[in-house]
Structures are given as C-alpha cells and as structure tokens.
Amino acid sequence: MTADLRYPIGKFKWEENLSDARRREMIAQIEETPARLREAVKGLSAEQVETPYREGGWTVRQVVHHVADSHLNAYVRFKLAATEDQPTIKTYEQERWAETVDARTAPLEVSLALIEALHHRWVMFLKNMSAAEFARKFNHPEMGPLTVEKLLGIYAWHGRHHVAHIRGLRERMKWD
Numbered sequence: 001m002t003a004d005l006r007y008p009i010g011k012f013k014w015e016e017n018l019s020d021a022r023r024r025e026m027i028a029q030i031e032e033t034p035a036r037l038r039e040a041v042k043g044l045s046a047e048q049v050e051t052p053y054r055e056g057g058w059t060v061r062q063v064v065h066h067v068a069d070s071h072l073n074a075y076v077r078f079k080l081a082a083t084e085d086q087p088t089i090k091t092y093e094q095e096r097w098a099e100t101v102d103a104r105t106a107p108l109e110v111s112l113a114l115i116e117a118l119h120h121r122w123v124m125f126l127k128n129m130s131a132a133e134f135a136r137k138f139n140h141p142e143m144g145p146l147t148v149e150k151l152l153g154i155y156a157w158h159g160r161h162h163v164a165h166i167r168g169l170r171e172r173m174k175w176d
Contacts, residue, residue: 005054008164012157018149023134026156031123033159034116037067040166041108048175049108053165058098060166065103066094067162068111068118074155075122081138081148082129088139126152 015022041049041060049060058066073092080087097103102110134149170176 005057005165005168007161008168009157009160012154012161014150015153018134018153020131023149023152026152027123027126029156029160030126030152031119033067033071033163034112034119036163037064037115037159037166038112040163040170041112044170044175048173051169051173053169057165059104060169061106061108062098062103063162063165064108065106065111066098067159068114069097069103070094070158071115071118071122071155074151074158075118075125077138077151078122078125078148081136081151082125082133084138086137086139086145088141091141 018026041064044060052059053063069092077089080089129148134147134152136148137145138148138151140146
C-alpha cells in the first residue's frame with residue numbers, strides 16, 4: 001500500500017516479455033477480481049456506499065460501476081485484438097461515465113453480477129490464448145500501439161487497484 005490514496009497499490013508499471021507463469025498469475029488476478037470486489041463491499045450500508053474513497057474521488061458505488069464499465073471495454077478490446085489485424089480501439093470518458101445515472105444510482109449488485117459473468121467469459125478466453133496471441137497488437141488512440149500482453153497487465157492491476165480503494169476506505173473509516 002502507498003500513502004497516495006489515488007494509487008493504493010502504486011501506479012501501474014509495464015512489464016515486458018512476460019513468462020507463461022507471469023501471464024497465468026495475471027489471469028488469476030483478473031479471475032479473483034469479482035470475489036475480491038464483492039468481499040470489499042460486503043455489509044456496507046447505503047450511507048457507506050455513497051462515501052468517496054478519497055476527497056474528490058468517486059463513491060464506492062461509482063467505483064464498483066466503473067470496474068464493470070472498464071472491464072466491459074477491456075473484454076471488447078481483447079476480443080478485437082484477437083480477431084482483427086491491429087485494430088484501433090475506442091476510448092471512453094471514464095469520468096463522464098461515472099456521472100451517468102446508472103453509475104450514480106444503480107444497486108451494487110447489478111454491476112457485481114455483471115462483473116462475475118463477464119470475468120467468467122473473459123478468463124475462459126484468456127486461459128486459452130497462446131503466447132503469439134498475447135503478442136498481437138492493437139492501436140490505442142492515446143497510448144499508441146500496445147500488445148495484448150500489456151493490456152493483460154493493465155487489467156490485472158486495475159481490479160486490484162480499485163478493490164484497494166474500497167478496502168483502504170474501510171480501514172480508514174474503521175468499517176471492518
């Protein structure tokens with residue numbers, strides 16, 4: 001954990017030339033995200049769910065819905081990269097998505113169930129990818145050409161990052 005509440009597990013760090021074992025570890029982290037996220041919000045009251053994880057940050061509700069939004073986009077990016085020749089993916093305005101009515105008001109269970117189902121499919125897909133498939137590239141409008149392997153690293157980090165936001169808030173507020 002770091003002192004910077006925005007990055008409780010630290011900022012994402014690129015890893016080059018992942019071993020098969022390291023890829024499996026990252027896939028396992030993605031696979032664990034739904035259960036870890038569900039556990040992180042377990043037993044929170046309606047008031048607690050409306051608490052920002054840090055000053056100026058998203059509420060717990062927005063964080064959970066953001067994970068669903070982000071991971072849906074990620075799944076599509078993986079599938080595009082696997083099935084098209086160096087596609088250009090679409091970005092999205094995550095701050096604006098977090099302000100939509102569903103992100104601000106939908107019950108947590110809606111996104112928790114979505115994340116569980118999505119990750120089931122996503123992990124099935126990831127576990128069956130070859131090293132050559134992880135080396136495939138796609139174009140990110142803001143970051144340039146990326147490999148699927150780098151995308152794997154981003155999302156292995158991303159789930160842990162947001163679970164840590166909620167866990168850190170619980171610890172600071174002594175909600176456990």
